[in-house]
Amino acid sequence: MNRSDERRERLRYVLVATLSPLAILALWAFAAARGWTSPIILPPPSAIWASFLDMAANGYSGVSLWTHVAASLARVSVAYVAGAALGVGLGLLRGRSRLIDAVLLAPAELLRPIPPLGLIPLFILWFGVGETSKVLLIFLSVLLIMMVNAQAGVRASSLDSLRAAQSMGANRWQVFRFVVLPSALPQIMTGLRVAMGTALTILVASELLGGDRGLGFLILDASSFFRTTYVFAGVAVIGLIGLATDRGLAWAGRRIVHWEGRR
Amino acid sequence: MTAAARPLPSHEPPDALLQAKADGAPPVLKFEKVGFSYDGRTIMRDVSFAVAPGDILALLGPSGCGKTTILNMVAGFLRPTAGVAVVDGREITGPGPDRGVVFQAAALFDWMTVAENIAFSLRCAGARKGERRAVAEEMAALVGLTGFEDAYPYQLSGGMRQRVGLARVLAAKPKVMLMDEPFSALDVQTRESLQEEVLRIRDRTGCTILFVTHAIDEAAFLGDRIFLLNDLKAGAYDTFDVDLPTPRASPDNRLHPSFLRLRETIYRRMRH
Numbered sequence: 001m002n003r004s005d006e007r008r009e010r011l012r013y014v015l016v017a018t019l020s021p022l023a024i025l026a027l028w029a030f031a032a033a034r035g036w037t038s039p040i041i042l043p044p045p046s047a048i049w050a051s052f053l054d055m056a057a058n059g060y061s062g063v064s065l066w067t068h069v070a071a072s073l074a075r076v077s078v079a080y081v082a083g084a085a086l087g088v089g090l091g092l093l094r095g096r097s098r099l100i101d102a103v104l105l106a107p108a109e110l111l112r113p114i115p116p117l118g119l120i121p122l123f124i125l126w127f128g129v130g131e132t133s134k135v136l137l138i139f140l141s142v143l144l145i146m147m148v149n150a151q152a153g154v155r156a157s158s159l160d161s162l163r164a165a166q167s168m169g170a171n172r173w174q175v176f177r178f179v180v181l182p183s184a185l186p187q188i189m190t191g192l193r194v195a196m197g198t199a200l201t202i203l204v205a206s207e208l209l210g211g212d213r214g215l216g217f218l219i220l221d222a223s224s225f226f227r228t229t230y231v232f233a234g235v236a237v238i239g240l241i242g243l244a245t246d247r248g249l250a251w252a253g254r255r256i257v258h259w260e261g262r263r
Numbered sequence: 264m265t266a267a268a269r270p271l272p273s274h275e276p277p278d279a280l281l282q283a284k285a286d287g288a289p290p291v292l293k294f295e296k297v298g299f300s301y302d303g304r305t306i307m308r309d310v311s312f313a314v315a316p317g318d319i320l321a322l323l324g325p326s327g328c329g330k331t332t333i334l335n336m337v338a339g340f341l342r343p344t345a346g347v348a349v350v351d352g353r354e355i356t357g358p359g360p361d362r363g364v365v366f367q368a369a370a371l372f373d374w375m376t377v378a379e380n381i382a383f384s385l386r387c388a389g390a391r392k393g394e395r396r397a398v399a400e401e402m403a404a405l406v407g408l409t410g411f412e413d414a415y416p417y418q419l420s421g422g423m424r425q426r427v428g429l430a431r432v433l434a435a436k437p438k439v440m441l442m443d444e445p446f447s448a449l450d451v452q453t454r455e456s457l458q459e460e461v462l463r464i465r466d467r468t469g470c471t472i473l474f475v476t477h478a479i480d481e482a483a484f485l486g487d488r489i490f491l492l493n494d495l496k497a498g499a500y501d502t503f504d505v506d507l508p509t510p511r512a513s514p515d516n517r518l519h520p521s522f523l524r525l526r527e528t529i530y531r532r533m534r535h
Contacts, residue, residue: 169384182374
């Protein structure tokens with residue numbers, strides 16, 4: 001395959017990836033226009049778009065749409081960055097030290113199968129319904145996902161590359177820094193994408209807890225007043241944030257882990 | 264020296280072999296009654312030999328004969344369970360840059376450029392960036408990789424990857440270079456040109472080489488001395504001295520009567 005073939009291939013991918021959601025939208029608009037769906041249950045895309053424009057111009061519940069978006073993004077990014085940093089750190093330590101792995105095994109693996117949403121009542125009891133509960137809930141789920149991925153990544157380094165490093169004079173730290181860590185990066189990057197999806201899910205759920213800011217709040221509030229178009233608009237904004245962050249992480253991953261799949 | 268087989272008694276290698284060379288240079292690598300067993304199974308017993316500085320010792324034998332075990336003990340990846348393995352007068356206790364390894368699958372660091380791979384040992388030793396770059400360029404030139412310093416390993420062919428593997432070992436200026444079937448996955452042309460490259464590098468650097476292979480041709484073309492490992496569990500191996508004209512890297516040596524004779528001798532010996 002030559003360079004222009006590759007470019008054509010890539011163009012076709014982007015084209016299909018763009019056309020597929022547009023086709024779904026068209027089908028949806030068609031169904032709504034034919035009156036096959038109730039506007040309360042499934043309003044037409046045009047009405048949702050109008051609600052979005054309304055929110056963008058006039059805000060929602062006395063607060064600008066961008067304030068809602070910013071409130072959600074602030075929660076999720078603080079929790080995500082902190083959870084990922086600690087999770088990767090602990091996962092790498094577990095992968096490198098059997099002692100630390102033994103210490104963390106039971107607590108981590110007992111916590112992991114519990115759906116984070118099942119912890120909401122406890123978190124409310126411990127931390128109230130404010131910011132702390134929301135952020136900690138996201139933080140915890142990101143941490144657990146990243147710990148598993150980082151630990152699995154440590155095992156990805158080949159025996160030969162570890163031996164090669166040792167036989168070129170690398171000490172324990174240098175083996176870790178120059179071989180184990182880079183070998184773990186592909187798995188860590190994949191984990192970061194999975195964790196972002198989960199973080200956004202937990203974000204919306206945690207915002208259902210209460211408060212008067214955030215996209216989750218907006219969706220819950222709109223639905224209790226049967227303003228379905230606003231619910232859809234809110235959901236769409238979250239979806240777009242998810243899509244954008246995932247594409248961004250995938251793009252960053254291809255650049256950081258440029259050697260992956262090319263051996 | 265002749266290309267005749269000289270089967271040795273199993274347990275008492277003659278002094279001549281332990282002294283390695285007639286001119287009396289002390290051996291750079293020496294095994295004294297080395298044994299290795301794992302899980303109660305004996306892999307080898309009472310293996311003794313010595314390698315003189317600048318020599319290429321080829322360890323020849325089928326898979327599972329224990330040749331890689333010997334290499335791994337020299338590298339320090341495995342500890343002998345009996346006897347002592349000595350490099351440059353010091354017992355081997357672990358891996359170190361004085362014994363670099365060229366692996367069969369290159370085992371390059373895909374996240375580093377060619378230059379970074381080559382200068383890895385210097386980076387571990389704390390050398391500055393400028394020095395690392397200079398050595399990387401020098402070694403790249405030595406193995407014929409000039410112009411590829413900033414490429415990544417996955418952008419290179421198999422033969423070029425092995426050249427990087429060679430260069431990064433040479434950059435550490437090892438006492439012994441250990442090569443574990445490094446060319447067995449390459450096509451014939453690439454393999455032969457790399458074999459010649461190894462001989463040229465040895466002539467230029469004076470590096471001692473332990474070369475593990477299962478190919479008779481490779482052992483006979485490259486080695487100064489060949490050990491045919493028959494039965495290491497009993498400490499038995501045959502020694503062959505290679506007698507070919509210098510420069511050894513000349514491809515004509517592949518058709519030299521002495522080469523052909525040695526190849527036949529070893530072949531018959533392997534088949535008994």
